[in-house]
Amino acid sequence: MRHGILKPKNWIKVAFCISLAGLTNHSLGDIVYKKLVIVEPTPPHNAPDRYERRYPQRRRDDALVISRIDKQTDQLLTILSSSEGLQSGSILEAQRPSRLDERAEPLWVTTGLLKVEDIRPGYAIARVLEDSSFDSSLHFKEAPGVMVGDRIVPQTTRITQNIKILPTLTLLYKDLFLDPKGFPLTFELSSEGLENLKEQAKIFLGAHSPSLLIEAYTDTEGDRQSNQMESYQRALTIRQTLIDELGFDPDRLIAVGLGESEPLEEMNLPGKKALARRIVLKVNQNEVRIP
Numbered sequence: 001m002r003h004g005i006l007k008p009k010n011w012i013k014v015a016f017c018i019s020l021a022g023l024t025n026h027s028l029g030d031i032v033y034k035k036l037v038i039v040e041p042t043p044p045h046n047a048p049d050r051y052e053r054r055y056p057q058r059r060r061d062d063a064l065v066i067s068r069i070d071k072q073t074d075q076l077l078t079i080l081s082s083s084e085g086l087q088s089g090s091i092l093e094a095q096r097p098s099r100l101d102e103r104a105e106p107l108w109v110t111t112g113l114l115k116v117e118d119i120r121p122g123y124a125i126a127r128v129l130e131d132s133s134f135d136s137s138l139h140f141k142e143a144p145g146v147m148v149g150d151r152i153v154p155q156t157t158r159i160t161q162n163i164k165i166l167p168t169l170t171l172l173y174k175d176l177f178l179d180p181k182g183f184p185l186t187f188e189l190s191s192e193g194l195e196n197l198k199e200q201a202k203i204f205l206g207a208h209s210p211s212l213l214i215e216a217y218t219d220t221e222g223d224r225q226s227n228q229m230e231s232y233q234r235a236l237t238i239r240q241t242l243i244d245e246l247g248f249d250p251d252r253l254i255a256v257g258l259g260e261s262e263p264l265e266e267m268n269l270p271g272k273k274a275l276a277r278r279i280v281l282k283v284n285q286n287e288v289r290i291p
Helices: 008-023 134-139 191-203 224-246 271-274
Strands: 066-072 076-080 091-098 107-120 123-129 153-154 168-172 212-217 252-261 278-283
Touching: 076 107, 091 134, 107 134, 168 191, 191 224, 191 278, 212 224, 224 252, 224 278
Parallel strands: 212 252
Antiparallel strands: 066 076, 076 123, 091 107, 091 153, 107 123, 168 278, 212 278
Protein backbone atom coordinates (compact mmCIF):
# COMPACT_ATOMS: atom_id res chain seq x y z
CA MET A 1 0.00 0.00 0.00
CA ARG A 2 1.44 3.34 -1.07
CA HIS A 3 0.45 6.87 -0.18
CA GLY A 4 -2.46 5.54 1.98
CA ILE A 5 -4.31 4.02 -0.95
CA LEU A 6 -5.82 0.57 -0.41
CA LYS A 7 -5.89 -2.01 -3.04
CA PRO A 8 -9.33 -3.43 -4.03
CA LYS A 9 -8.58 -6.73 -2.25
CA ASN A 10 -7.81 -4.88 0.99
CA TRP A 11 -11.10 -2.92 0.75
CA ILE A 12 -13.00 -6.21 0.79
CA LYS A 13 -11.19 -7.34 3.96
CA VAL A 14 -11.91 -4.08 5.77
CA ALA A 15 -15.61 -4.21 4.89
CA PHE A 16 -15.85 -7.77 6.20
CA CYS A 17 -14.22 -6.82 9.54
CA ILE A 18 -16.57 -3.86 10.03
CA SER A 19 -19.66 -6.02 9.47
CA LEU A 20 -18.33 -8.66 11.88
CA ALA A 21 -17.75 -6.03 14.57
CA GLY A 22 -21.37 -4.94 14.31
CA LEU A 23 -22.52 -8.43 15.33
CA THR A 24 -20.13 -8.73 18.28
CA ASN A 25 -19.35 -6.76 21.42
CA HIS A 26 -17.12 -4.49 19.35
CA SER A 27 -13.97 -6.22 20.57
CA LEU A 28 -14.01 -8.88 17.86
CA GLY A 29 -14.27 -11.42 20.68
CA ASP A 30 -17.17 -13.80 21.50
CA ILE A 31 -20.45 -13.05 19.78
CA VAL A 32 -23.17 -11.67 22.14
CA TYR A 33 -26.75 -12.84 21.41
CA LYS A 34 -29.92 -11.04 22.52
CA LYS A 35 -32.69 -13.08 24.21
CA LEU A 36 -36.05 -12.83 22.48
CA VAL A 37 -38.90 -12.07 24.96
CA ILE A 38 -42.56 -12.37 23.93
CA VAL A 39 -44.99 -10.40 26.09
CA GLU A 40 -48.66 -11.38 25.85
CA PRO A 41 -51.17 -8.50 25.88
CA THR A 42 -53.08 -7.95 29.10
CA PRO A 43 -56.87 -7.47 28.76
CA PRO A 44 -58.23 -4.14 29.98
CA HIS A 45 -59.76 -3.78 33.43
CA ASN A 46 -63.33 -3.97 32.13
CA ALA A 47 -62.63 -6.73 29.66
CA PRO A 48 -65.51 -7.91 27.46
CA ASP A 49 -66.66 -11.53 27.53
CA ARG A 50 -64.31 -12.54 24.70
CA TYR A 51 -61.40 -12.42 27.12
CA GLU A 52 -61.05 -15.67 29.00
CA ARG A 53 -60.55 -15.44 32.75
CA ARG A 54 -57.27 -17.16 33.48
CA TYR A 55 -54.40 -17.16 35.94
CA PRO A 56 -50.89 -18.65 35.85
CA GLN A 57 -50.71 -22.04 37.51
CA ARG A 58 -48.27 -24.91 37.45
CA ARG A 59 -50.05 -28.23 37.31
CA ARG A 60 -49.54 -31.85 36.48
CA ASP A 61 -50.39 -32.88 32.96
CA ASP A 62 -53.00 -35.34 34.24
CA ALA A 63 -54.83 -32.77 36.41
CA LEU A 64 -58.45 -32.05 35.48
CA VAL A 65 -58.76 -28.30 34.95
CA ILE A 66 -60.99 -25.74 33.30
CA SER A 67 -59.72 -25.24 29.76
CA ARG A 68 -62.18 -22.62 28.57
CA ILE A 69 -65.05 -20.46 29.78
CA ASP A 70 -67.85 -19.23 27.54
CA LYS A 71 -70.88 -17.14 28.39
CA GLN A 72 -74.25 -18.30 27.10
CA THR A 73 -77.05 -15.83 27.90
CA ASP A 74 -76.74 -15.35 31.67
CA GLN A 75 -74.91 -18.62 32.32
CA LEU A 76 -71.24 -19.55 32.31
CA LEU A 77 -70.31 -22.77 30.54
CA THR A 78 -66.91 -24.36 31.02
CA ILE A 79 -64.95 -26.88 28.98
CA LEU A 80 -63.01 -29.34 31.13
CA SER A 81 -59.68 -30.76 30.02
CA SER A 82 -60.86 -34.38 30.32
CA SER A 83 -63.99 -36.48 30.65
CA GLU A 84 -62.39 -39.46 32.34
CA GLY A 85 -64.28 -40.55 35.45
CA LEU A 86 -67.01 -37.92 35.03
CA GLN A 87 -70.73 -38.53 34.76
CA SER A 88 -73.42 -36.26 33.42
CA GLY A 89 -75.19 -34.46 36.27
CA SER A 90 -72.36 -34.84 38.80
CA ILE A 91 -71.39 -31.81 40.90
CA LEU A 92 -67.77 -30.60 40.87
CA GLU A 93 -65.75 -28.04 42.78
CA ALA A 94 -63.42 -25.57 41.09
CA GLN A 95 -60.35 -24.94 43.24
CA ARG A 96 -57.34 -22.63 43.15
CA PRO A 97 -54.17 -22.71 45.28
CA SER A 98 -53.48 -19.94 47.75
CA ARG A 99 -50.33 -19.56 49.85
CA LEU A 100 -50.68 -17.94 53.23
CA ASP A 101 -47.02 -18.74 53.87
CA GLU A 102 -44.44 -19.21 51.12
CA ARG A 103 -42.87 -22.04 53.09
CA ALA A 104 -46.15 -23.95 53.55
CA GLU A 105 -48.05 -26.16 51.15
CA PRO A 106 -50.68 -24.34 49.08
CA LEU A 107 -54.21 -24.19 50.40
CA TRP A 108 -56.80 -25.18 47.80
CA VAL A 109 -59.69 -22.73 47.92
CA THR A 110 -63.07 -23.42 46.32
CA THR A 111 -63.87 -20.82 43.65
CA GLY A 112 -67.21 -22.23 42.52
CA LEU A 113 -69.46 -25.21 41.87
CA LEU A 114 -70.01 -26.83 38.48
CA LYS A 115 -72.51 -29.34 37.14
CA VAL A 116 -71.50 -31.66 34.30
CA GLU A 117 -73.91 -31.12 31.41
CA ASP A 118 -72.42 -33.32 28.67
CA ILE A 119 -69.63 -35.83 28.20
CA ARG A 120 -67.65 -35.68 24.97
CA PRO A 121 -64.68 -37.74 23.75
CA GLY A 122 -61.67 -36.26 25.53
CA TYR A 123 -63.45 -33.40 27.31
CA ALA A 124 -66.60 -32.45 29.19
CA ILE A 125 -68.94 -29.46 29.28
CA ALA A 126 -70.06 -28.14 32.67
CA ARG A 127 -72.34 -25.32 33.77
CA VAL A 128 -71.29 -22.96 36.57
CA LEU A 129 -73.78 -23.21 39.44
CA GLU A 130 -71.97 -20.95 41.89
CA ASP A 131 -69.38 -18.45 40.67
CA SER A 132 -67.06 -17.69 43.63
CA SER A 133 -67.37 -18.53 47.32
CA PHE A 134 -66.93 -16.79 50.64
CA ASP A 135 -63.38 -18.16 51.01
CA SER A 136 -62.34 -17.25 47.47
CA SER A 137 -63.53 -13.67 47.98
CA LEU A 138 -61.08 -13.46 50.88
CA HIS A 139 -58.13 -15.13 49.15
CA PHE A 140 -58.60 -13.73 45.64
CA LYS A 141 -60.20 -10.30 45.98
CA GLU A 142 -59.48 -9.28 42.39
CA ALA A 143 -60.85 -12.46 40.78
CA PRO A 144 -62.77 -14.69 43.21
CA GLY A 145 -64.85 -16.47 40.55
CA VAL A 146 -64.22 -19.52 38.41
CA MET A 147 -61.26 -19.07 36.05
CA VAL A 148 -59.42 -20.96 33.31
CA GLY A 149 -56.76 -23.08 35.01
CA ASP A 150 -58.77 -23.85 38.16
CA ARG A 151 -58.51 -27.52 39.00
CA ILE A 152 -61.67 -29.61 39.16
CA VAL A 153 -62.44 -32.17 41.86
CA PRO A 154 -65.65 -34.06 42.72
CA GLN A 155 -67.64 -32.30 45.42
CA THR A 156 -67.16 -33.88 48.82
CA THR A 157 -70.40 -35.48 49.97
CA ARG A 158 -70.96 -35.22 53.69
CA ILE A 159 -73.60 -37.58 55.00
CA THR A 160 -74.88 -36.93 58.49
CA GLN A 161 -77.64 -38.71 60.30
CA ASN A 162 -80.34 -36.30 61.39
CA ILE A 163 -82.01 -37.73 64.45
CA LYS A 164 -85.05 -35.84 65.58
CA ILE A 165 -86.34 -36.51 69.07
CA LEU A 166 -90.08 -36.87 68.79
CA PRO A 167 -91.79 -34.87 71.53
CA THR A 168 -94.27 -35.95 74.15
CA LEU A 169 -96.57 -33.27 75.53
CA THR A 170 -98.40 -33.56 78.86
CA LEU A 171 -101.14 -31.08 79.78
CA LEU A 172 -103.25 -31.10 82.94
CA TYR A 173 -107.03 -31.06 82.90
CA LYS A 174 -107.09 -27.93 85.08
CA ASP A 175 -105.05 -26.06 82.43
CA LEU A 176 -107.38 -27.10 79.60
CA PHE A 177 -110.98 -27.72 80.62
CA LEU A 178 -113.75 -25.86 82.38
CA ASP A 179 -113.95 -26.75 86.06
CA PRO A 180 -116.05 -29.93 86.23
CA LYS A 181 -117.26 -28.95 89.72
CA GLY A 182 -118.60 -25.66 88.42
CA PHE A 183 -119.87 -27.17 85.18
CA PRO A 184 -120.87 -30.78 85.86
CA LEU A 185 -120.64 -33.27 83.03
CA THR A 186 -118.93 -30.80 80.71
CA PHE A 187 -115.90 -31.61 78.61
CA GLU A 188 -115.41 -28.18 77.03
CA LEU A 189 -112.15 -26.26 76.93
CA SER A 190 -111.81 -22.95 78.72
CA SER A 191 -110.71 -19.94 76.67
CA GLU A 192 -107.30 -20.05 78.35
CA GLY A 193 -107.12 -23.81 77.82
CA LEU A 194 -107.86 -23.42 74.10
CA GLU A 195 -105.03 -20.95 73.61
CA ASN A 196 -102.70 -23.11 75.68
CA LEU A 197 -103.46 -26.20 73.60
CA LYS A 198 -103.03 -24.38 70.28
CA GLU A 199 -99.65 -23.00 71.31
CA GLN A 200 -98.31 -26.26 72.74
CA ALA A 201 -99.56 -28.62 70.01
CA LYS A 202 -97.83 -26.75 67.17
CA ILE A 203 -94.72 -28.88 67.68
CA PHE A 204 -96.57 -31.89 66.22
CA LEU A 205 -97.53 -30.25 62.93
CA GLY A 206 -94.23 -31.22 61.29
CA ALA A 207 -93.78 -34.61 62.94
CA HIS A 208 -92.93 -37.34 60.42
CA SER A 209 -95.52 -39.80 61.60
CA PRO A 210 -98.85 -40.89 60.13
CA SER A 211 -100.60 -40.75 63.51
CA LEU A 212 -100.67 -38.78 66.74
CA LEU A 213 -101.95 -40.38 69.94
CA ILE A 214 -104.16 -38.36 72.30
CA GLU A 215 -104.23 -40.21 75.60
CA ALA A 216 -106.43 -39.06 78.49
CA TYR A 217 -106.04 -40.22 82.11
CA THR A 218 -107.91 -39.73 85.38
CA ASP A 219 -107.13 -40.27 89.06
CA THR A 220 -108.30 -43.35 90.93
CA GLU A 221 -111.28 -41.75 92.63
CA GLY A 222 -114.81 -42.74 91.58
CA ASP A 223 -116.13 -45.57 89.45
CA ARG A 224 -113.55 -47.16 87.18
CA GLN A 225 -115.92 -47.42 84.19
CA SER A 226 -117.07 -43.82 84.60
CA ASN A 227 -113.46 -42.65 84.70
CA GLN A 228 -112.78 -44.57 81.50
CA MET A 229 -115.67 -42.84 79.71
CA GLU A 230 -114.74 -39.42 81.08
CA SER A 231 -111.15 -39.73 79.86
CA TYR A 232 -112.32 -40.81 76.40
CA GLN A 233 -114.68 -37.83 76.11
CA ARG A 234 -111.90 -35.42 77.02
CA ALA A 235 -109.55 -37.06 74.49
CA LEU A 236 -112.24 -36.60 71.81
CA THR A 237 -112.52 -32.91 72.71
CA ILE A 238 -108.77 -32.45 72.24
CA ARG A 239 -108.87 -34.33 68.94
CA GLN A 240 -111.66 -32.20 67.50
CA THR A 241 -109.96 -29.00 68.64
CA LEU A 242 -106.71 -29.92 66.88
CA ILE A 243 -108.67 -30.55 63.68
CA ASP A 244 -110.74 -27.35 63.84
CA GLU A 245 -108.13 -24.92 65.19
CA LEU A 246 -104.79 -26.18 63.80
CA GLY A 247 -105.88 -28.04 60.71
CA PHE A 248 -104.64 -31.50 61.70
CA ASP A 249 -105.59 -34.34 59.37
CA PRO A 250 -108.41 -36.30 61.10
CA ASP A 251 -106.88 -39.55 59.86
CA ARG A 252 -103.70 -38.77 61.83
CA LEU A 253 -105.36 -38.30 65.22
CA ILE A 254 -106.24 -41.21 67.52
CA ALA A 255 -108.14 -40.47 70.75
CA VAL A 256 -107.69 -42.98 73.56
CA GLY A 257 -109.36 -42.92 76.98
CA LEU A 258 -107.20 -44.77 79.50
CA GLY A 259 -108.99 -43.63 82.68
CA GLU A 260 -107.15 -44.79 85.80
CA SER A 261 -105.32 -47.66 84.06
CA GLU A 262 -101.88 -46.02 84.47
CA PRO A 263 -101.92 -44.18 87.80
CA LEU A 264 -98.97 -42.10 88.92
CA GLU A 265 -96.74 -43.35 91.70
CA GLU A 266 -97.37 -42.10 95.24
CA MET A 267 -100.89 -40.93 94.46
CA ASN A 268 -101.50 -40.11 98.14
CA LEU A 269 -98.97 -37.26 98.15
CA PRO A 270 -100.35 -33.69 97.93
CA GLY A 271 -100.90 -32.53 94.33
CA LYS A 272 -100.52 -36.01 92.80
CA LYS A 273 -104.23 -36.35 92.05
CA ALA A 274 -104.17 -33.14 89.98
CA LEU A 275 -101.18 -34.45 88.03
CA ALA A 276 -102.94 -37.74 87.35
CA ARG A 277 -105.79 -35.98 85.54
CA ARG A 278 -103.87 -35.31 82.35
CA ILE A 279 -103.80 -35.33 78.54
CA VAL A 280 -100.72 -36.80 76.85
CA LEU A 281 -99.98 -36.07 73.18
CA LYS A 282 -97.30 -38.21 71.56
CA VAL A 283 -96.27 -39.51 68.17
CA ASN A 284 -97.15 -43.12 67.51
CA GLN A 285 -93.65 -44.60 67.73
CA ASN A 286 -94.67 -47.74 65.84
CA GLU A 287 -95.40 -45.72 62.72
CA VAL A 288 -92.49 -43.25 62.66
CA ARG A 289 -91.14 -42.61 59.17
CA ILE A 290 -87.53 -41.66 58.54
CA PRO A 291 -87.55 -38.49 56.34
